[in-house]
Amino acid sequence: MKKEILITNDDGFNAKGLKALIEAVKDLGHVTVVAPANEKSACAHSLTLTRPLRFIQVDDDFYKLDDGTPADCVYLALNSLYPNKKPDLLISGINRGTNMGEDITYSGTVAGAMEGILHDVPSISISQLITDWNLDVEDNFILAKKVIRDLVTKIFQDEFPLPHRELLNINVPAKVKEIDYQVTYAGYRLYGNDAQLHRNPRGEEHWWLGLHPLSFKPREVEGMSDFEAIEKKKVSLTPIMLDLSAYKSMQKLEDFLA
Numbered sequence: 001m002k003k004e005i006l007i008t009n010d011d012g013f014n015a016k017g018l019k020a021l022i023e024a025v026k027d028l029g030h031v032t033v034v035a036p037a038n039e040k041s042a043c044a045h046s047l048t049l050t051r052p053l054r055f056i057q058v059d060d061d062f063y064k065l066d067d068g069t070p071a072d073c074v075y076l077a078l079n080s081l082y083p084n085k086k087p088d089l090l091i092s093g094i095n096r097g098t099n100m101g102e103d104i105t106y107s108g109t110v111a112g113a114m115e116g117i118l119h120d121v122p123s124i125s126i127s128q129l130i131t132d133w134n135l136d137v138e139d140n141f142i143l144a145k146k147v148i149r150d151l152v153t154k155i156f157q158d159e160f161p162l163p164h165r166e167l168l169n170i171n172v173p174a175k176v177k178e179i180d181y182q183v184t185y186a187g188y189r190l191y192g193n194d195a196q197l198h199r200n201p202r203g204e205e206h207w208w209l210g211l212h213p214l215s216f217k218p219r220e221v222e223g224m225s226d227f228e229a230i231e232k233k234k235v236s237l238t239p240i241m242l243d244l245s246a247y248k249s250m251q252k253l254e255d256f257l258a
Contacts, residue, residue, distance in 0.1 A: 002029050002030045003028065003029035003030070003088040003089065003156055004029060004030050004032070004082070004085070004086075004087040004088050004089075005025055005028070005029040005030065005031045005032070005087060005088065005089050005090075005091065005152075006032050006033075006034070006074070006077055006078075006081075006082075006087040006089070006090045006091075006116070006121070007021060007022060007025075007031060007032070007033045007034075007035070007090075007091050007092075008033070008034055008035050008036075008070050008073040008074055008077075008090070008091075008092050008112040009021075009035050009036070009070065009092055009093055009094070009095065009108075009109060009112065010036065010039070010040045010041050010043060010069075010070045010092070010095065010107070010108025010109045010111070010112065011039055011040075011041065011095060011096055011109075012035065012036055012037065012038055012039045012040070012064075013033075013035040013036065013037060013058060013062075013064035015035075015039075015096070016096070016140070016141065017093060017094035017095060017096050017128065017141060017144075018033070018035055018093075018094070020094050020141035020144065020145050021091060021093055021094045021126070021144075021145070021148060023145065024144075024145035024146075024148050024149045025091065025148060025149060025152050028149070028152050028153060028156065029088065029089070029152075029156070030061075031061065032061045032062075032077065032081060032087070033058075033061065033062040033063065034055070034063045034064075034065060034073040034074070034076070034077040034081070035063075035064055035065070035070075035073060036064065036065055036067075036068050036069060036070060036072075036073060036108075037056065037064040037065060037066050037067055037068065038067060040068075040069050040070060040108045041108055042106045042107070042108065043069045043070070043108040043111070044105060044106055044107065044108065044111055045071050045111035045114050045115065046069050046071060046111070047069065047071050047072055047075060048067070048068060048069060048072050053065055053066060053067070053068050053072055053076060054066040055076070055080075063077075069108060069111070070092060070108045070109065070111050070112035070115070071108075071111050071112065071114070071115040073112065074090065074092075074112055074115035074116055074119075075115055075119075078116075078119050078121070086119065086120065086121050087121055088122070088156070089121070089122050089123070089124070089152065089155060089156075089160070090112070090113060090116035090121045090122070090123040090124070091113075091123075091124045091125075091126065091148065091152070092109050092110070092111075092112030092113045092116075092123070092124070092125045092126070093109055093124075093125055093126035093127060093128075093144075093148075093170075094126050094127065094128050094141055094144045094145075094148070094172075095107070095109040095125070095126070095127035095128065096127075096128065096130055096140075097127060097128070097129065097130060098127050098128075098129045098171045098226075098230065099125065099127040099169065099171065100127075100171050100186065100187055100189070100216075100225075100226040100227055100230065100236070100238075101186050101187040101188060101189030101216055101225070101226065101227060102186070102188075102189045102191075103189055104169060104186060104240060107125070107127075109125050109126075109127055110125040110167070110169055110240070112125065113125040113167040113168075113169070113240075114167060114240075114242060116167070117164075117165050117166065117167050117242070118165070118242070120164070122155070122160035122162075123167045123168070124148070124151070124167065124168045124169075124170060125167060125168070125169050125170065126144060126147070126148055126170040126171075126172065127169075127170065127171050127172065128140065128141055128143075128144045128171075128172045128174070129171065129172065129173055129174040129230055130174060131174045131175065132174075132175075140174075142177075143172055143173070143176055143177065143179070143235075144172040146179055147170065147172055147179055147235050148170070150179060151168075151170070162239050165241060165242055165243075166239050166240065166241045167239075167240050168237060168238070168239060168240075169186075169226075169236075169237075169238045169239075169240045170235065170236065170237055170238075171226055171229070171230055171235070171236040171238075172235050172236075173229075173230050173233045173234065173235065176233045179235055180233065180234045180235060181234065181235050181237055182224055182229040182232070182234035182235065182236055182237065183223070183224075183237050183238075183239075184223065184224050184225055184226040184228070184229045184236045184237065184238045185219065185221060185223050185224075185225055185226070185238060186225070186226060186238055186240065187216045187217075187218070187219065187225030187226050187227040187228070188216055188217050188218070188219050188225070189215070189216055189227075190215040190216055190217060194209070195207050195208065195209055196208045226238050
């Protein structure tokens with residue numbers, strides 16, 4: 001029996017990375033795509049609760065969700081398109097640009113995988129560092145396609161390598177042809193405050209939130225961060241869990257209350 005693969009993203013249903021992902025895995029199982037109708041980058045793990053949502057069929061087993069988020073796409077797909085059996089694997093991506101360090105808390109791509117593991121579906125998020133936007137889709141996503149095909153093949157031959165409520169976050173370096181995997185932790189991202197002011201012809205102010213360079217520093221732990229792996233042209237594989245509890249601080253909080 002064919003494996004069931006559910007695909008989503010946060011760049012929108014017509015994104016080149018989504019098309020590359022579909023092409024990479026379409027013969028490894030039965031693929032169903034539910035993606036946002038519009039780009040939803042940095043929407044994080046948000047669900048739409050204040051208005052109804054609507055599936056719009058794009059092709060066979062391919063739907064866009066009218067103004068939905070990646071989490072909406074996964075939530076509704078699992079509730080409406082898989083009434084009897086959950087998919088064997090969920091893949092969110094291929095995102096244009098990386099999702100590393102604390103950026104995963106902003107990422108709609110990673111949130112699609114987060115929604116999957118909340119429903120006990122093995123889930124992967126995959127992102128591609130892009131340094132030249134003038135390259136065509138094959139040049140930009142060729143290694144990411146190799147990576148996701150290799151890992152999905154391994155998963156279906158064996159099993160998903162992570163336990164309950166953990167997802168696999170993948171970041172792929174740019175302009176590299178051969179796969180060199182590195183298991184990593186989520187790095188310590190350095191942030192600035194880059195917002196750009198523009199004025200329309202009537203003098204009204206409009207702000208664009210800026211993009212930050214990929215600045216980071218190592219954490220005081222063993223191993224390599226996702227940032228370091230990408231710098232070394234390695235494919236970063238980071239296990240991510242949703243338990244955000246700061247266990248080491250619990251006693252300090254108890255002492256504070258006492």
